[in-house]
Amino acid sequence: MSTVVLLATTGLGLGALYFLIASGLSLIFGLMDVLNFAHGAFLALGAYGTWWAAGHLPGAGTDGFGFLLAVAFGVGAGTLAATLVELCVIRPLYGRHREQILATVGLSLAVPALIQAVWGADPLTFPKPELVSGTAAVLGVNIPRDRFLLILAAAAVFAALWLFNSRTRYGLVVRAGVQDRAMVTALGIDVRRSFTLVFAIGGAAAALAGALGGLYFGVVTPTQGMSLLVFAFIVVVIGGTASLTGCAIAAVAVGLIQQFANYYTVAGLGDIAVVIVLALVLLTRQGGLTAKKSAERVA
Secondary structure (H helix, E strand, O other), rough: OOHHHHHHHHHHHHHHHHHHHHHHHHHHHHHHHHOOOOHHHHHHHHHHHHHHHHHHOOOOOOOHHHHHHHHHHHHHHHHHHHHHHOOOOOOOHHHOOOHHHHHHHHHHHHHHHHHHHHHOOOOEEOOOOOHHEEEEEEEOOEEEHHHHHHHHHHHHHHHHHHHHHOOOHHHHHHHHHHHHHHHHHHHHOOOOHHHHHHHHHHHHHHHHHHHHHHHOEEEEEHHHHHHHHHHHHHHHHOOOOHHHHHHHHHHHHHHHHHHHHHHHHHOHHHHHHHHHHHHHHHHOOOOOOHHOOOOOOOO
């Protein structure tokens, strides 16, 4: 029983991390119809920005407030990068999906290479505040505290994005702009500003995943964003590319499947199990788990 509790909690923590990454992908693709392969670069910038700020930014550190300041700096770095990418790279390529893919793939390779040139390729130890250090007893099992932080952060991001999609003017404007940009522009609404905001929010979610992912893994590496992005895309496809709820369900499922399969079989088989689940979903429900609700694009 104790093993099941430990694996379930760890799987939920990993699923929360996947959701933080995949939520930005789902938001950008679901609202803007942009497949962003540079999303992992925003994660890497968030992770390294937090790591750097914890050791160099005045007021930042490993205490409670200092770490929050470091995370805010990392998220700000990822958000700024996403905004610049939308303004300089994506905006001239709206409606040109092939060029968008090529440009974002190029960025996904260039940013890790730049990080490696500055800080090297070796893993860097990520600072961990005392508040989330050590373990907490749950049903007689010692669970790493950082798992709970990841779960709480994912729940908060889910609530915020759901409200943005369904309850704010910007969410409605972006969805209308994707369907008929000329009509929305004729009404005097600046769709471009809304698109930039959505891209920035997606980048912020990825950067937050990078900052908290450093707590989960204990280290940061230049290619961490690229490896995690693979599973984020799997989550988005399984959950449905336009469904935030489906994304959350799929992230939890993928995290749990990986943890249980790796423990009860052999290390590495969890990844294969996730790919098998992806194949089954594609064969049986091509629109993902929420295919019947895909027309809503926000559920």
